[in-house]
Amino acid sequence: MRTIGFLGGGNMAGAIIGGLLRLDDAPVIHVVDHNPAKLERLAALGAKTHEAPGDWITACDLFVLAVKPQGMKDALGPVKAFLNPKGAALTIAAGIESAAYAEWLSGYPLIRSMPNTPAMVGEGVTGLWVPEGIAPEHAEAAEFVLSAVGRVVRVAKEGDIDLVGAIPGSGPAYVFRFMEALQAAAVRRGMPEADAKALALGTVKGAALLAEASGKPFSELREQVTSKGGTTARALAVMNARDIDAMMDEAVGAAIARTLEMKAMFR
Ligand SMILES: NC(=O)c1ccc[n+]([C@@H]2O[C@H](COP(=O)([O-])OP(=O)(O)OC[C@H]3O[C@@H](n4cnc5c(N)ncnc54)[C@H](OP(=O)(O)O)[C@@H]3O)[C@@H](O)[C@H]2O)c1
Structure with missing residues (x-):
């Protein structure tokens, strides 16, 4: 069974977590958020909740980055040391390029995606960009996570994520x-x-x-x-x-x- 972690348990993470936990082959979900009310809601759905990063992150095959873009760099600081050396990260944040994550996470494998709000009713359209060199099992895990809330369209190059943002995103x-x-x-x-x-x-x-x-x-x-x-x-x-x-x-x-x-x- 897969173990998926989430950094941030807000609107979009909440929608994805809800979709994943409704699956027959639901993964184990961990989520960290500094807002106890949000954690309480996610715990009621069956997620394991945390108020701070810790060892539990190392158990995650895929770690989903779901905080607002402006808070991403600071949020990643305390997470970095715990990331699973055999895992990968999947970001759903708008507007941050892979080069920035490469710096912030010292080259940790990173996949980018851009979901949209109909994910909240399971009818999302998500663009997914998997850079060269990402292990197939990590790409599959990312596709598994995002397809829990709708369809996933793989795009060929990173710049195409901007177009996904401007069409299904907005x-x-x-x-x-x-x-x-x-x-x-x-x-x-x-x-x-x-x-x-x-x-x-x-x-x-x-x-x-x-x-x-x-x-x-x-x-x-x-x-x-x-x-x-x-x-x-x-x-x-x-x-x-x-x-x-x-x-x-x-x-x-x-x-x-x-x-x-x-x-x-x-x-
Ligand atoms: N909503 C959309 O339509 C949409 C579509 C595509 C992509 N996205 C992307 O999805 C990401 C999340 O968006 P959202 O609308 O779901 O935002 P959101 O509802 O504000 O969720 C983010 C959550 O992360 C928490 N948080 C912030 N910094 C944290 C930290 N250092 N440690 C732990 N928790 C932290 C926030 O808590 P506080 O509120 O207390 O700060 C909040 O609960 C963004 O990057 C956005 O670009 C959103």
Whole structure:
């Protein structure tokens, strides 16, 4: 049975730990956090909790780094001496490059990933970058951990993690923003807020499930709903006139640019 450790037991670690402990082949989970309330919640799920790093870290095959980026360097200091010499670390933190960890952890094997918040309901999309030289069992352990909360997409190079951050990472906010606009359009036309919310949510959920079940390209699915000269065609003409492609492209570009700025802070 695997033993997985977590540095930080906050939102994202909590989601992953919850997913792992629901598995039939659940691993042994250790977690360290300086917040007793968070530890209590995780202990109730079945995790072994710790208020400070210690020998228990050495028993972990994979050690997941799940504190906020700005606190990472300081949090790693007391952990370093305990890391399992036959193990590896998996970071979920945004914006810190492998070169920084190589310095902070003196070259300890490190895998990078970028999950997203739908992990909290088991529907996450995580980008995973496994550098050359990482042992296959460590890469498998990382994939095992992250797939407990959704799908995992392996990316070929470290820079691709930035793109994962800008698409599935920030993406739920883009979709929520679209849902807000759809809800507002219904409310503006006299629909009660709660009904408008249900329509917007049901639309996005149903469309996503249909796209997944059919496996068809999004463009083909769109065409199936769009009869020539019909109502949907009129609405889409407005979106195209405002150049929705250019808008999304610019939005993703802006998210990547901000990631690059943040990365520079950890160099
Ligand atoms: N949430 C997301 O959407 C998302 C998506 C992708 C990646 N991530 C990454 O996931 C990481 C965690 O994010 P989060 O939203 O889960 O943060 P979070 O809820 O703040 O969780 C971090 C936890 O670590 C604790 N902590 C901080 N320093 C510590 C230390 N030295 N020793 C022990 N515990 C410590 C914090 O306690 P205190 O609160 O008391 O400081 C907190 O409970 C971040 O690096 C973020 O970039 C998050």
